[in-house]
Amino acid sequence: MPPTTTMKRIAGELGVSITTVSKVLNNREDIGHATRARVLAKVAELGYQPNAVARSLTLRRTHTLGVVIPDLMHSFFVEIVAGLEATASARGYGLLLCSSNEDPGKERQELDMLRQRQVDGVVLGSANAAGNTDLLQQLTSIGVGIVMIDRDDHPDVRCDRVVTDDEEVGRLATAHLIDQGRRAIAHITGPSIVHAKRRADGYRAALKAKGVKLRADWMVRGGFKEADGYRAMKKLLAMKPRVDAVFAANDPAAIGAMKAIWEARLRVPEDIAIVGAGDIALGDLLRVPLSTVSWSREDQGRSAAELILDRIGEDAARPRGPQRVVIPPHLVARRSSGGR
Amino acid sequence: MPPTTTMKRIAGELGVSITTVSKVLNNREDIGHATRARVLAKVAELGYQPNAVARSLTLRRTHTLGVVIPDLMHSFFVEIVAGLEATASARGYGLLLCSSNEDPGKERQELDMLRQRQVDGVVLGSANAAGNTDLLQQLTSIGVGIVMIDRDDHPDVRCDRVVTDDEEVGRLATAHLIDQGRRAIAHITGPSIVHAKRRADGYRAALKAKGVKLRADWMVRGGFKEADGYRAMKKLLAMKPRVDAVFAANDPAAIGAMKAIWEARLRVPEDIAIVGAGDIALGDLLRVPLSTVSWSREDQGRSAAELILDRIGEDAARPRGPQRVVIPPHLVARRSSGGR
């Protein structure tokens, strides 16, 4: 192994002090023309690269963000990470990626690891992490910036948040179905998290706004998985009169619902129109392309990175209160709602 | 901001030397019962956490792997990262994630960044990176381990590799179509990289092995994107007699081919059977579920992590030559091939 090139080596070969080399590399003013040139030449000759670890130690800055997401396999989070990566990388920050697998224990462990590694900030995409409030507070207290993605829990943690307008998601989906002339519109709800509840609120609000009847038994308990949507739809199909449209809390649930409809030998959208939410990849390639409510995950990731970097970066303005960025959703009308 | 708890602080409060604290935390033998207990108590009381940056500086080990992939949006690479993450995290290693966007320039920049950050190893998932051989060699020369995923270029770089058996991929797909009774089997090729060429080799080999005629004009130039498959299929549909089966170099191309078939008012698989490769997410939810050849990307990621950690980890055996792990593919028969 060749000896690593350090400032010491450069200084030694030139007969100047290490500090002089450091100053040249940091573009300090108090270095003479000639010396600067000599140092730069040597740096090029030896292919010197600064050691970021040593730098981090003195500067107390790692230029690294920790990213904790619940599930790498879920395209949703990955798209957010893509947005994060683009912004962070452009600003010279690295991303330390962790997966919590929805497990608060693992999440805790990962957060601890990130703290030990002295990351400058943490992006938290976990869907559930009750119980780690203490750690999060501790992190902010030692100056680590935190951004939460699509979460409204941990009210006591002073941090930025980037969220979707979930009520608007429900409103857009439902209003679209009404606009398509449907009047018996059901909702397959998600799990009991704020997230999903707000989508249900939007569903109710849209019906009310347009004066369409809301029947309590048309809101059936579902979930965020395909099987949940399937089961819920089975229940809806058993009711009379039959509903003519369904807004499912997310796309996998909507796909499950479609499967149940086909099994009952009915047609989508002729007999029952379907709208989901989340715009999963390939939704447009399904047997019946799925209408959905979408929002830019890349923007969400980008915003998260910007918030945190503006808070902790060198050019950080004076301290400011917790920010909240809302990413607006929009309707993607495909065939499942008869929208196209 | 509360003062950070360091070994210095602990040593100070107890009136012992910093080294003593360090020894306790590293479970060294030469510390007395009583002292050990006192230190441990203080550590717990102050919630001391070691500073990984300082540790890295002295130990010359960051316990971090760099991961460079071409595209975060592509589920293929993400699944590999998931495999990597699980293994690395379990062994106490962090993952520094970079996206090269298929751009050799950006890749170079990312590799440089990883070097400055003193990562212990690099996992290279980039699809193309001609021109960076020098950097890679330099990295290995300073002791950084490298694993390449699904690549056979850069023959001069001494590193481990984890690849699929692409010829087998082609063989499995083609043999399956033959077994389904098809005899006019076309192949939509991928781009001109070894990867895709080997799949074509497998196609030819399978036909030959089973004595099925191979017509040169049944191999049409495609690509790895949906549009490529669509275009290629258009050409195939213009030929007489019509083919009754197609093996597309990957799933997106297969999906494009199906679209072309439907546009021609033909049926899949009744008129033309289709098999892809790669097993993209949701392939089973398509209008016609897509038959494909799959292999475990998670295993691929896991293997990569194991190879590199066994090479560079503290428990690393004596130096060994470059390893090569082959992940075996298997057929996933769905409806598009009439296989189910």
Place this chain on the structure above:
DNA sequence: TCAAGTCACTTTAACGTTAAAGTAAATCTG
């Protein structure tokens, strides 16, 4: 009983960098 260990520590130095304070020599100022 005294040299040779052993035990339980401490001291010193180092990892590669930057910040702050120090210092000669050259230059300006009135």
Place this chain on the structure above:
DNA sequence: CAGATTTACTTTAACGTTAAAGTGACTTGA
């Protein structure tokens, strides 16, 4: 032309940790 200022550096200390060498006190062995 003496004192103040500027220029172009160097010295010292620090970031938080670990490795290697050192050091007394106490134990062992013949």
